[in-house]
Amino acid sequence: MSRRTLPFLKKLVPGVRSTMITSRSVTYMPRPGDGAPRAVTLIPGDGVGPLVTGAVEQVMEAMHAPVYFEKYDIHGDMKSVPPEVIESIKKNKVCLKGGLRTPVGGGVSSLNVLLRKELDLYASLVHCFNLKGLPTRHDKVDIVVIRENTEGEYSGLEHEVVPGVVESLKVITKFCSERIAKYAFEYAYLNNRKKVTAVHKANIMKLADGLFLESCREIASKYPSIQYNEMIVDNCSMQLVSKPEQFDVMVTPNLYGNLVANTAAGIAGGTGVMPGGNVGADHAIFEQGASAGNVGNQKLVEQKTANPVALLLSSAMMLRHLQFPSFADRLETAVKRVIAEGKYRTEDLGGGSTSQEVTDAVIANLD
Amino acid sequence: MASQIVRRIARSSRSKYASLGNPSLLDRSCSQSAASNSNLIRATLFPGDGIGPEIAESVKQVFKVAEVPIEWEEHYVGKEVDPRTQSFLTWESLESVRRNKVGLKGPMATPIGKGHRSLNLTLRKELNLYANVRPCYSLPGYKTKYDDVDLITIRENTEGEYSGLEHQVVRGVVESVKIITHLASLRVAEYAFHYAKAHGRERVTAVHKANIMQKTDGLFLKCCREVAEKYPEIKYEEEVIDNCCMALVKDPSTFDVLVMPNLYGDIISDLCAGLIGGLGLTPSCNIGEGGIALAEAVHGSAPDIAGKNLANPTALLLSGVSMLHHLNLHEKADQIHDAILKTIAEGKFRTGDLGGKSTTTDFTNAICNHL
Numbered sequence: 001m002s003r004r005t006l007p008f009l010k011k012l013v014p015g016v017r018s019t020m021i022t023s024r025s026v027t028y029m030p031r032p033g034d035g036a037p038r039a040v041t042l043i044p045g046d047g048v049g050p051l052v053t054g055a056v057e058q059v060m061e062a063m064h065a066p067v068y069f070e071k072y073d074i075h076g077d078m079k080s081v082p083p084e085v086i087e088s089i090k091k092n093k094v095c096l097k098g099g100l101r102t103p104v105g106g107g108v109s110s111l112n113v114l115l116r117k118e119l120d121l122y123a124s125l126v127h128c129f130n131l132k133g134l135p136t137r138h139d140k141v142d143i144v145v146i147r148e149n150t151e152g153e154y155s156g157l158e159h160e161v162v163p164g165v166v167e168s169l170k171v172i173t174k175f176c177s178e179r180i181a182k183y184a185f186e187y188a189y190l191n192n193r194k195k196v197t198a199v200h201k202a203n204i205m206k207l208a209d210g211l212f213l214e215s216c217r218e219i220a221s222k223y224p225s226i227q228y229n230e231m232i233v234d235n236c237s238m239q240l241v242s243k244p245e246q247f248d249v250m251v252t253p254n255l256y257g258n259l260v261a262n263t264a265a266g267i268a269g270g271t272g273v274m275p276g277g278n279v280g281a282d283h284a285i286f287e288q289g290a291s292a293g294n295v296g297n298q299k300l301v302e303q304k305t306a307n308p309v310a311l312l313l314s315s316a317m318m319l320r321h322l323q324f325p326s327f328a329d330r331l332e333t334a335v336k337r338v339i340a341e342g343k344y345r346t347e348d349l350g351g352g353s354t355s356q357e358v359t360d361a362v363i364a365n366l367d
Numbered sequence: 368m369a370s371q372i373v374r375r376i377a378r379s380s381r382s383k384y385a386s387l388g389n390p391s392l393l394d395r396s397c398s399q400s401a402a403s404n405s406n407l408i409r410a411t412l413f414p415g416d417g418i419g420p421e422i423a424e425s426v427k428q429v430f431k432v433a434e435v436p437i438e439w440e441e442h443y444v445g446k447e448v449d450p451r452t453q454s455f456l457t458w459e460s461l462e463s464v465r466r467n468k469v470g471l472k473g474p475m476a477t478p479i480g481k482g483h484r485s486l487n488l489t490l491r492k493e494l495n496l497y498a499n500v501r502p503c504y505s506l507p508g509y510k511t512k513y514d515d516v517d518l519i520t521i522r523e524n525t526e527g528e529y530s531g532l533e534h535q536v537v538r539g540v541v542e543s544v545k546i547i548t549h550l551a552s553l554r555v556a557e558y559a560f561h562y563a564k565a566h567g568r569e570r571v572t573a574v575h576k577a578n579i580m581q582k583t584d585g586l587f588l589k590c591c592r593e594v595a596e597k598y599p600e601i602k603y604e605e606e607v608i609d610n611c612c613m614a615l616v617k618d619p620s621t622f623d624v625l626v627m628p629n630l631y632g633d634i635i636s637d638l639c640a641g642l643i644g645g646l647g648l649t650p651s652c653n654i655g656e657g658g659i660a661l662a663e664a665v666h667g668s669a670p671d672i673a674g675k676n677l678a679n680p681t682a683l684l685l686s687g688v689s690m691l692h693h694l695n696l697h698e699k700a701d702q703i704h705d706a707i708l709k710t711i712a713e714g715k716f717r718t719g720d721l722g723g724k725s726t727t728t729d730f731t732n733a734i735c736n737h738l
Binding site: 102103110113137138153154156158159160163164165166167168169170171172173174175201204205206207208210211233234235237238239240241242255256258259261262263265266267270271290 | 511512513528529531533534535538539540541542543544545546547548549550576578579580581582583585586608609610612613614615616617630633634635636637638640641642645646
């Protein structure tokens with residue numbers, strides 16, 4: 001069908017370059033039975049979460065993707081994740097999450113962090129890249145930030161020593177540092193990436209970040225074809241805003257990863273468009289890459305102008321993870337086309353459309 | 368009885384003023400009335416290493432042409448460890464800063480080796496420098512990708528993640544302790560609001576990660592809120608650090624004064640320096656207990672261009688300007704500031720790092736001509 005519609009479409013849309021419409025001959029060879037529908041746990045979450053997950057559901061429906069969602073309703077202010085949700089994720093192995101808003105200083109630990117620890121999703125990945133047609137101050141950005149997700153500053157071990165003096169423990173272990181370094185280098189190898197940068201503050205936190213760096217160096221020696229360098233986190237943030245093209249894959253402990261990922265997402269176009277996910281040995285949760293500022297934003301909820309692009313691109317990553325690469329390609333192409341055209345863009349990208357309009361545009365642009 | 372009450376009120380108001388962290392105002396007026404014969408303010412100057420001496424000369428020249436009433440007391444880093452301070456900085460240098468209450472410091476290269484503390488750490492601990500203030504504004508005429516930056520980062524400098532308390536629990540497991548105290552947080556919050564008020568700033572934003580680190584950053588926020596209530600005319604906001612990073616790179620004009628604990632401050636202040644063109648253009652000032660202000664240039668000592676008359680003195684000059692503001696010599700400060708901005712805006716005389724070909728002396732002379 002695509003071969004017949006291809007020249008027809010080209011006539012209809014004169015400005016579109018041929019590189020954007022991909023016509024594939026069969027390169028993926030599935031096993032018989034791979035087309036059986038897969039169950040995916042869906043957690044809409046708080047705030048804009050339901051809006052954006054709704055968008056994904058609509059698009060999946062339109063594509064007739066062999067995926068069906070098991071929806072669970074949890075909110076950020078719950079004390080813990082209900083066991084049936086954990087069971088479902090353990091069964092399905094893949095989950096798509098909108099966003100859970102953690103109340104600030106409220107005595108409730110973040111459910112996002114709890115989920116990650118419970119399922120041992122130790123790597124968080126955010127892919128920040130320039131999208132064609134989206135004007136940003138920086139171009140040539142193509143950074144993948146791989147962040148250790150379980151320990152570091154987010155151990156949650158705090159106590160009040162005496163009134164007015166509080167201590168918080170940052171824990172770094174060789175085990176966790178090694179596995180995140182392994183994941184980072186393996187990712188770089190599998191995705192043809194040339195350089196891995198370790199981000200740290202070992203000049204001040206000599207033992208903690210020193211241990212992290214040691215693990216990275218050990219693993220780096222096993223991948224001689226991949227360039228490895230180290231950069232202190234404050235210098236790194238400075239370089240990110242002035243010369244982001246020097247970065248390729250970045251591996252960081254927990255807190256720095258959060259900052260670096262959000263900064264990289266900001267320079268490449270905003271957190272509304274960057275895909276990402278959390279992955280562990282057995283499970284994966286896909287969500288908006290860098291989720292700063294979006295989940296609890298009431299205005300976006302009321303006006304229904306949340307940007308669904310990030311979650312749509314993350315669901316494309318999810319489709320590839322589930323081994324439905326052709327559907328993933330179609331989805332990604334459609335989204336990129338919508339962004340490039342520029343007609344339907346939500347507020348954070350400088351447009352005025354609602355989430356629904358963007359979703360409809362994506363569906364219309366599906367091959 | 369009435370006189371006792373009056374005396375008690377006077378004492379409490381004076382101590383309240385002192386606890387605001389700016390007794391320099393009080394001290395200055397006292398010392399000026401006392402020492403009316405010499406109007407020169409003594410300030411300590413640490414030229415530093417590498418390009419330090421050249422840029423310090425620049426500063427001295429510009430200040431002389433502008434007729435700034437400052438008398439410099441120069442101190443150099445020693446070649447041997449002074450046993451009284453456990454570092455290469457001598458006791459005399461530290462005493463000089465304590466006495467003069469103002470100083471200007473060039474870049475110091477900490478020699479690699481054991482048996483002594485880092486120079487910056489020594490200064491910070493001995494002089495109790497609790498707040499690091501970095502004004503970041505886009506320099507007109509020097510184009511970066513961001514044109515509308517005008518913000519100030521105030522970073523707590525003594526505790527937080529940089530307490531240096533780490534230990535190995537068992538092999539392969541390391542713990543690092545982050546400490547937040549009520550006293551230090553209150554101190555830096557007080558300074559931030561005082562600074563905002565003194566410089567006519569409208570908003571103070573506290574940057575934190577209290578959704579994850581609830582007790583530590585929660586305490587920091589509590590102190591900021593306490594101080595915010597005393598300054599109802601200044602708008603107070605709180606922002607989680609990842610939102611802040613993202614908003615800073617998307618639209619830095621939404622921020623005014625940022626106050627934060629140590630680690631976040633380090634990262635955010637360097638990020639803001641990156642927005643305006645790098646560390647070679649960023650001034651910085653460290654505030655200590657008792658009204659001590661040590662302005663410093665935060666870039667490195669650049670040993671590869673040392674002595675070649677190629678260094679860019681802008682950072683040290685702008686730090687000198689913030690030192691003058693601290694001394695309430697606002698007219699002179701603005702004069703020199705305008706001269707610097709004009710020179711850079713013109714674009715005729717620019718040093719290598721700004722994309723030009725001038726030497727340090729040419730650049731300095733151009734600034735003096737603009738005064």
